[in-house]
């Protein structure tokens with residue numbers, strides 16, 4: 068599965084903690100991230116991650132584009148609901164595209180844990196069929 072990992076600045080420590088805890092599951096998948104989030108995952112957790120641009124510089128839109136092209140299967144996006152973001156429209160657009168294309172999206176750690184446990188159980192295998200269908 069292709070999994071996008073994104074966190075706003077005040078949520079990055081939480082995401083690093085989460086990715087560390089679920090490293091054994093995540094390392095079996097293709098990981099993508101916005102620039103700074105990806106850098107921290109690579110340096111602090113040691114997972115291999117494809118890095119898009121930083122969120123405020125278009126990274127959220129790049130992930131949105133991957134979703135529209137059926138090139139992303141899950142998004143884990145630890146949003147900061149208490150800080151306004153200069154690129155809020157991009158954040159909303161990414162979330163909207165997840166809903167347009169039925170892409171599982173977690174915006175907090177509680178939901179992200181359930182998504183990864185579901186992934187392990189095979190609940191997301193329908194995405195593999197979608198991928199084959201789009202080829």
Ligand SMILES: O=C(CO)COP(=O)(O)O
Pocket residue numbers: 073074075076100101102103104105120121122123126127154158
């Ligand atoms: O701003 C972000 C998501 O909207 C995250 O971008 P960075 O990972 O580059 O900080």
